[in-house]
Amino acid sequence: MNRLFPMLCTCVLLAACGNDEKKPEPIRPVLSTLVEPQVQAQLGRFAGSIQARFESTLGFRVSGRIARRWLDVGARVNPGDTLATLDPTDQQNQLRAAEGDLARVQAQWINAQANARRQQQLYDRGVGAQAQLDIALTDLKTTGASLEQARSAVSQARDQLDYSTLRSDHAAVVTAWRAEAGQTVSAGQEVVTLARPDIKEAVIDLPIQLAEQLNKDLTFTVASQLDPSINTTATLRELEPQADATTRTRRARLTLAHTPDAFHLGTAISVTLTSMVSPRSELPRTALLERDGKTQVWVVDPQQKTVTARDVTLIERTDNSIVLASGVQPGERVVTAGVNSLKPGQQVTFDEEAP
Known part of the structure; x- marks a missing residue:
């Protein structure tokens, strides 16, 4: 009995060990x-805006004080619409002075015509001197030249008066005013910026390192920041050759494959750059x-x-x-x-x- 008990214990222990070895992993x-x-690698995502491809900055062709600004930023204009006007007092005075000179020269020209006709008649009857006729004809030509000059002065004065009104030469949207009513501006000074809304493009600023690596395989995806479901693709149209001295970025302008109706001028967009890569x-x-x-x-x-x-x-x-x-x-x-x-x-x- 004493010898049988240790043998039973040993068998139990061996059976327990065998069960542990066969226990499966949980x-x-x-x-x-x-x-x-x-198959595409994303190179980055950048914020930008929708801008007009064609913009023009207009200014008055004469100097003066701005009397009135007729439109605000965002207004749509048609060809010939008035944008701003100068105080026309100076131009009106110049026109009146030119018209007065023209009236005086016209009177002189009429007298010169009559004198030349009279001298010609006297010379034809043999009672007039050749010298007097020559003087009369010369005076007529001189007065005629003065008359043309006076007429040109009047036309120029009228143009100067017309230049005191700044008009749009094409359909556009007012995007910025650079001068206010009451401000005195010089000829050619920037006053208003107009953008043509018919052709739009995406504008973003790229880091110099990325801008130098752009190639034809790049794909630009342009999406609205407010609604990313409104999106389109674009291609690189223009990359500014010089970097901005402050931000160290280069401005890129992208031509849109198509322009969604929600892409208004100034719309905030998100542009994602992707490139084809090996799988x-x-x-x-x-x-x-x-x-x-x-x-x-x-x-x-x-x-x-x-x-x-x-x-x-x-x-x-x-x-x-x-x-x-x-x-x-x-x-x-x-x-x-x-x-x-x-x-x-x-x-x-x-x-x-x-x-």
Whole structure:
């Protein structure tokens, strides 16, 4: 009896050890994501605005004091509409003086005509001297030249009076006023800026490093900041050759593929730059498993619901994501959390509807 008891204890212990060895690994719930192919790389997102491709800044062609500003910023104008007027007193005085000179010269020209006709008649009857006739004809020509000069002076004075009214020469929208009523301006000084609303473009400022790397493969996606569903594509039309001294950026102007109705002048937009790249995949940073000098991810077998460690080639690593060149295929499911707690062949549970 004493010898039988130790033998029974030994058998119980051996049976317990055998049960421990056969105990299966627990099924672990994991977070996962599906691998999606990526053929475009995002180079950045920049804020900008919708502006008119054609803008013109107008000013008076004469000096004077602005008497009235007829329109406000945002107003639409048609060709010939009045934008602003100067105090016309000086121009009106110049016109009256020119008209007075013209009336005086016209009277002189009439007298010169009569004198030349009279001298010609006397000379034809043989009672007039040739010298007197020559003087009369010369005076007629001189007076005729003075008459043309006086008429030109009147025409110029009328133009100067007309120039005291600033008008639009095309359909446009008033975008800025650079002078106010009561302000004295010189000829040619900038007064108002007009933009043609028929052709619009996107305008953004790009960092110098990115601006120098722009190529034909770049795609610009332009979207409204208030409603990103309103968007279109664009191509680079113009890149300013010099950078802004303060911001160290270069202004880029983009031609829109089509212009949505919601893209009004001044609309705030968001422009995303993308470029064609070799096929790659982007995953969360938490999916990466690094051990024994290898970079791996856990790939889920959706049928067996087990995981397998697979070597991957890493292209880029950020604080939140990794970019893989190879190792995984589109449509495969990769574990994104708890990668250090898994073992090859371990069974897992996951939400198949999770993106």
